[in-house]
Amino acid sequence: MRIKANVAATVLPVLFIVGIFLSSAVGYWKTESSKNSTKFTTGIFEGEADPADIRGSYSFSDLEKAFDIPVATLAKAFGFSSSENPEGIKLKEFEERYGIIGDFEIGTSSMKLFTALYKGLPYEPEDDTGIPQPAWNILNKEGATEKETLETYSERVVSLEGLEVSTKTAEHTExxxxxxxxxxxxxxxxxxxxxxxxxxxxxxxxxxxxxxxxxxxxxxxxxxxxxxxxxxxxxxxxxx
Amino acid sequence: MKKKVKIRTWIQLAMFIFVAIIAVNHTLVESGKGIPFLSRASLHAVCPFGGVVSLYNIITDGTFVKKIHESSMVLMYIVFVSSLFLGPLFCGWICPMGTFQEWTGIIGKKIFKQKYNRFIPYSIDKYLRWLRYGILVWILYMTAVTGKLIFQDFDPYYTLFQFWTGEVAISGFIALGLVIILSLFVERPFCKYACPYGAVLGIFNLFRIIPLRRNSDTCIDCKLCDRVCPMNITVSKAGKVRNHQCISCFECTSDDGVCPVPGTMEFRTNSYKASPLGSEKVTK
Known part of the structure; x- marks a missing residue:
């Protein structure tokens, strides 16, 4: 068999098109993060998604898929109303919306902690990771973590009442x-x-x-x- | 004859523009102004070398190196398949960095004419050609250890297509500057001496199914193939070219390149049959 340049010219472009088409057809072609957290590989939680791998680019919808927590619950926990289209809200928006409140921060790590406590999964939060009051209420009501364990996080609870406006306003004036x-x-x-x-x-x-x-x-x-x-x-x- | 070679130029141009559009659009997407219907993919997502550097992480813990996605693996497999048959076709026809060096080299050719691409003595050059394997090993090791794209800060390709983003390290600009300057003297210097992906694909030359073959019965020893080879391979002395630096550019072939004797220099699976006339040469 002899190969000429016109054949060589078509080989890779055709292979690219066919390869991308086939991999897309089977759902393998991805050019962005899959939003699937890594899973625990050992211990009693083996196979469960790891809250520590939740990233700021995750939306509430991504979290619902990865951890089976309803978007409505996530939105309510973090003070978002249903009119704000919570499915598309990304965790990185927390830092702009809330940021540091008192000694704690409401950010992506807060969602990691909430998810861990809600599902009863292990997660070691940072010292300044806060839990919004609505999230705390949900955890007490329907979270998988035992009350005694949950209580050890009580000092991290921060109220969102009025803070969205007052905190930012205060910061902006200072x-x-x-x-x-x-x-x-x-x-x-x-x-x-x-x-x-x-x-x-x-x-x-x-x-x-x-x-x-x-x-x-x-x-x-x-x-x-x-x-x-x-x-x-x-x-x-x-x-x- | 030149017209036949031009198809490579068109493919190179198209791929260069395609990658440039992908890179620009990714920047626009990040600022919320992406072009509709175009891929949101990053430059890393459409680079098959990302698949190579992710192999260790995928095998050991099932994850990709940061910024690398499944698309890089798909592209890596595709390029490997094509290389198994035709060697580093990707380098000679697709890679925008190779294209960029060739374009820069046009200036060098105009300045130095016949001397272009002949500056480095063979006694030194033959050792420098192994440098890219050292770089490849370093990158694979460091990427495996850190889980990060360690080469990004030194990658002239990344710099070329991301220089406007503010994410390029100064070392990347230095690397690109060196490549541009060297391209004025040497054809494809990055490919020859430093490209880790070229090193990977070059290995396929050793066992590719369709190698470049020279018919010694009809060859007139004009050495045009040697002169035109961008990688300085001495094609005129080989029966079958298994040099790890060949980029399958077809510049030396009879049908599409400079070889003046039909059926003398071709990419083909089977060997040339010995001529009944023995070593009698075809005259020019």
């Missing part, structure tokens, strides 16, 4: 909105606001990479809790 660390904040923003690379590295516990990276994505990729980085950095900014 400091410029530009210097509030949010989910979209880039390392370059921190540098522009006056922090040094050394201060950022200290907070991260490792060297930051490209200035164009978002702090949250960097933390997510390196297994660092965003809130554990955000809090000390925000304090540094507040003291400037």
């Amino acid at each position: 400091k410029s909105e530009e210097t509030i660390i949010k989910g979209k904040t880039l390392f370059s923003d921190l540098l522009n606001w006056g922090l040094s690379k050394e201060q950022i590295d200290d907070a991260l516990g490792m060297s930051m990479e490209a200035p164009g990276d978002s702090v949250r994505d960097f933390c997510s990729e390196n297994g660092i809790g965003f809130s554990t980085v955000k809090t000390p950095l925000q304090k540094l900014l507040d003291n400037m």
Whole structure:
């Protein structure tokens, strides 16, 4: 058999088209994260989805599929109304909507903790991970975690009553909105606001990479809790 | 004769534009302005090398390296299948980085003419050609250990198609700058000396089902094949080209390239039958 250039020219494009078509047909072709948390591979929870692998890019709908918790329950737990189209709400929006309340933060880690307690799965929260009051009420009512164990998390409960407006309003009046660390904040923003690379590295516990990276994505990729980085950095900014 | 070769240029151009559109659209998607009907895929998602670097993680714990998805695995398998038959067709026809180097090399050819791609002495060059395997091993090891795309910060391909995003490390810009400068002197320098994916696909040359064959009975020893080869392979001395650097570009072939004698330089499965005239040559 002899192969000419016109045949070579068609081989790969045709294989690409056929391969992508077939893999799409069987549901294997994916160009984005599958939103399926990794599963416990050992112990009594083997085969169960691991709440620790929940990411900010997950929507309530993704969580419903992965952990079998109804979207309505998730929305109610985190203070979203049904008119806000809760199916599409992504966890990373929590940080902009609530952020730090008192000593605790309502963010993606809060959902990890809620999911773990709701399903009775193991999860080690960060020190400043908060639980919204509505979520706490749901956990007490229908969560799989025993009351005694649940009670050990009671000091993390934060009220959302009025906070959505008052907290943000207070923050906005005290400091410029530009210097509030949010989910979209880039390392370059921190540098522009006056922090040094050394201060950022200290907070991260490792060297930051490209200035164009978002702090949250960097933390997510390196297994660092965003809130554990955000809090000390925000304090540094507040003291400037 | 040139017209026949042009089909490769068209395929290269189309793939370069396609990848550029994918890269730009991904940036637009992230800012909420993606072009409708176009894939939201990232550059990583459409790179078959992502599948290669993910193999260890997939085998050991069933997960992909961060930023890599199933699509990279599919593309990796497809390219492997094509390489099993035709060698690194991907390098010669599809890879936008190879295309970019060829385009840059056009300037070098105009400047240096015959001297272009002949600057590095063979005694040094033959060792430098193994450098890409060292880079491949380093990348596979580091990616396996860290679970991250360790090569991203040094990858001129990533830099070329993401330079506007602010996500490219300075080392990436340095790598791309070096490739551009070197391309003015050497054809496809990144492919020859540093490309880890080229290293993987180059291995297929050793056992590909359809190799490049030279009919020594009809060959007139004009050496045009040697001169045109972008990878500096001495094609004119081989009966069957098994060089790990061949990129299946067809530039040296009789039907589609520079070889002036029909049926002398071809990609074919079976060997040439010995001529009844023995070693008698066909004259030009």
